[in-house]
Amino acid sequence: MDLLEYQGKQLLARHGIPVPKGRVAANSEAAVAAANEIGYPCAIKAQVQIGGRGKLGGIKIAANEAQAREQASAILGMDIRGLTVHELWIEGASSIASEYYASIVLDRAAKAPLVLLSTRGGMDIEQVAEETPEAIASLHVDPLLGFQAFHGRRLAYEAGVDGDVVRAVGAFLGALYATFVKEEAMLVEVNPLVITPEREVVALDAKVTLDDNALYRHPDNAELRDLSAEDPQERMAKERHLTFVKLDGDIGILGNGAGLVMSTLDVVAQHGGAPANFLDAGGGAKAEAITAAVEVILSNPKVKAVLFNIFGGITRCDEVARGLIEAFDQIKPQVPFVVRLDGTNGVEGRALLEEAKLPNVHAAATMDEAAAAVVELAK
């Protein structure tokens, strides 16, 4: 789960990390009120889960109320790389002596948190890594031992932080690590991490990704999910407890098991088709789940054909067939279906389908054959 900037900052602030004071606003009036309260100059920042907002016009500095109103109106509703701006974050403009970069990510290769610190903040870290790798200091933290004071010193000295803020930057990293662990984040990134002329260390931006699997332990965070930013179809799938990702194409896909569904998308693409979604009905999917899945897939008007690819392990093919028959009964789909049913109770499942004689449903013997057929039908 990716947090918006202001949600991330509030999370950091809960762990004692200094962030600029600010307020959220969902319309121009609220934005102006917030700006007046915070004072000028202030920053008006689009709240979208995407980097590079600034260059795309999503961050403006307002020197007075008129500017604040004008900029808030301009940014609200803006489209930034496909995301609509629903919320603004208004915060006091910070004085900046230096811009650093700090992040902690769960490094899957090392199976440990990886802490990065760079004195070249404010730019994309991958670019820094390419251009001036020596400007990035990094280390892995042992998850059982945790972040130690010497880790902070080592990073600060190796990154070449100004001598007078070594201790403060180390303490900042310690607090960032505590946030990472206590909030069960997959990523916390502060870019830029600002040193003010008063030599204070402030998080001027915050990018936080939380572990979805851990949200049950963090009910406050679980509520942060920004439903307004989610695709209505994805929301619908979530309500039905289906694992769903929307894609750009026109072939609806349903399978069981994440790996098999990913593979199905690939095989469809190899046959020249464009999948409209990833949908994993899950292990042991029952008839109701199948019905719900068909509803979700067909709620996308772009879908011109649907591929069912089931290899039954725990999932029983006869259950899937029953679910599909039920779905056809309820929804009466207008687009063709290609169904491949194999594995546990495959014979029974295929027989049920054949018997039901659903309109415009084509059986396929293999995954490959099914993919070829659905691509043809979607043309």
Place this chain on the structure above:
Amino acid sequence: MDLLEYQGKQLLARHGIPVPKGRVAANSEAAVAAANEIGYPCAIKAQVQIGGRGKLGGIKIAANEAQAREQASAILGMDIRGLTVHELWIEGASSIASEYYASIVLDRAAKAPLVLLSTRGGMDIEQVAEETPEAIASLHVDPLLGFQAFHGRRLAYEAGVDGDVVRAVGAFLGALYATFVKEEAMLVEVNPLVITPEREVVALDAKVTLDDNALYRHPDNAELRDLSAEDPQERMAKERHLTFVKLDGDIGILGNGAGLVMSTLDVVAQHGGAPANFLDAGGGAKAEAITAAVEVILSNPKVKAVLFNIFGGITRCDEVARGLIEAFDQIKPQVPFVVRLDGTNGVEGRALLEEAKLPNVHAAATMDEAAAAVVELAK
């Protein structure tokens, strides 16, 4: 640093461990007021850092105000194994279904916290260990991994805790472990750990020993030190930053280094003498420290002779000699001194002393000789 029962309970309560409600009282009136507020029956408990108070009359149950007054007066000022009762803890009398025992101690042999749980609470755990060792469950916790839920289950099942409170007792142990770690204790012991008829788990007593070396990180705990219970001579030594332990004998002892001082006590005892104190002037002791140490030693009127045993490593014998001369000048001791000065600058130190011709000061060449001489002089 050993806490009084009520201090220990307040510490546990800070970490969410249920303890009976209670109040401290330093005189009978306050005790009666507390008892009235808490209600009857209530327990009136002497606050002394010693086990077995109950059997020695230090804990009484008061059924009404008259009893509370009478018992509070009787217990306050009582002598319990050499300790005077200055404070009472008044708490509501608890209903008891079962009495268990729980403790966590820093096990020096295993170099890990050792958690003990027994269903035979309310009695001395060493006695339980002897009589019914199977009634005690124990395990070591890895300090980096920390206490896990399964540790609690394992202890609870192995100790034979009632099935319906396994989870609650496990949670209690988890909270006790958190207290142990966060407060940097050397020991936390709850005996009895009570299961009420309502199946709640309550700490009815608390014995907590904190790590003196960690008190700087726990300013609240550092203030708990019960100065009133400390010997005035020990307090005086502490103010002078000397490592001092009062003993029962009549020969004052000063040395440098804890091991050497312990050894000196032993050698004096072997010669038939009785040391009045342990006093380690520390490594690198300077003249002022020596003067202060002499003051502390002589503040005990029982002292009939003093042994100085210095083997200079970092400590320079000439500094010690100068300190001793200064002390004689200021304090003019009335008792004989035996001085053994050896090691760094020993020659210079011995020469200084000889020159000074201090009254009633006897030089000795070895520790053994010095011990023999001081025992003779103290007779």
Place this chain on the structure above:
Amino acid sequence: MSVIVDRETRLCTSGITGREGTFHSLNNRAYGTAVVSGVTPGKGGQDVEGIPVFDTFREAVAQSDANTAMIFVPPPFAADSILEAADAGITTIIAITEGIPAHDELRVYTQLKRTPAVRLIGPNCPGVLSPGKANVGIIPAAFFREGNVGVVSRSGTLTYQVGNELAQRGFGNSSIVGIGGDPVPGSSFVDIIALFEADPETELIVMSGEIGGSGEEEAAEYIDQHVSKPVIAYIAGFTAPPGKTMGHAGAIVSGTHGTAAAKAAALEAHGVRVGRTPTEVADIAAEILAG
């Protein structure tokens, strides 16, 4: 021979009294696995169709001499159960549970590294099947028979798909190992490939990877340097968009990291043949084993 589970396996299921735990334990027993006990706190003394249930793993190990654990408890309790099994002396732990928080997995992984005798497979995996010998987990054994192809996979159903295609061409398996789809798996491709390399029964290794992480890239290097047996790879997720979790918590392309294309390229660069579809994988296997 086979790897991880075999006729020596003595299985204890954590969460055996739950619906899934009961179903699959009995299923595994029906296959021939020695399911010797189960653990459910508070249900010690009961039994599940003759399989004794204990309150703790320590008791289960002491009483039933279990050496392998299968973890079926819900995510909030799974990490604790894994650590409990290891603490009790279990040396093979197969964690089926899906949805364990990543920081729990980190702690478990780091802790188990301190006790190298313990092997964790999963979490979020279908288990391990050694056809004809033992099945621990949820792999539908009917599709697989004894043979000389070792399969290791991050995905369950994809494994069945690949295994099925191999079976249709007449190949059986030494073992099928699901290492799971989570960000911090207890065992990696490298770990399992090393076992297959050492297993005399295994003549060909099939690895089925997917987007996210770098386990496939590490395997590529390892295979290059340490593996003499032929290895065929499959990678799922070429069409996955960046930043989206594709079902498995671990299946996510972060920025430019963990793409299927990069993984396939790394494998091929190290001489591993990569099949573009499960069918192609089976075709290559047939070609190699025929040759």
Place this chain on the structure above:
Amino acid sequence: MSVIVDRETRLCTSGITGREGTFHSLNNRAYGTAVVSGVTPGKGGQDVEGIPVFDTFREAVAQSDANTAMIFVPPPFAADSILEAADAGITTIIAITEGIPAHDELRVYTQLKRTPAVRLIGPNCPGVLSPGKANVGIIPAAFFREGNVGVVSRSGTLTYQVGNELAQRGFGNSSIVGIGGDPVPGSSFVDIIALFEADPETELIVMSGEIGGSGEEEAAEYIDQHVSKPVIAYIAGFTAPPGKTMGHAGAIVSGTHGTAAAKAAALEAHGVRVGRTPTEVADIAAEILAG
């Protein structure tokens, strides 16, 4: 030969710019120890009478090839400094600092156990002296000369006392090792006695214990089973009352545990001769080495 420190020692002092750190580093250098660097955060680039100072241990190790660290920083920073030294690749860490919190020591001990290549001596110890070779710490070297008696002790001054009595009888030392007076020492009597047993120069081992803990009892058993060389023991604290900390944080009789009498009895039960005074220890040593 000798143990722990010798002519291969390349010392880096943590806290070298402090009063004590400077004094003893120079003292150690004057003895002949290769003091190659020091660490004081914020003072990197300075030097202490020619000894270069670095901000971090990593830099110190990279630049000065240090292999041994001496810890002189105050208690609140000492555990961190020990962990930093280990993290930087230092393999021998000698911690002089007194007053480190016990829970810090527990964490450090447990962490260092995970990197068995690292040896920690202390904390709260006088260091290690290998006469004629190297001195790391605060042991006054003037009282000791080369020889064949290995000394290991929980106490500093008591070591000097014992060493001095041996010297007066003409004996020198292979190494003098102070393991420190804290509850959780990095190295135990057993650890050091094992080194002396393996050290060809050491012919006799003197161990000086005191009340508290069970290190002496463990040593007694170890000596019985593993040590061929003669061992003489001394125990201080027979007159210590229970429950009182006798100067060293670790010197405390808890209830009936850790008494001097019990330790002496355990040693004697395992065939270790125990001298009742430092003088008697030296007498026994003379007797053994003469015979």
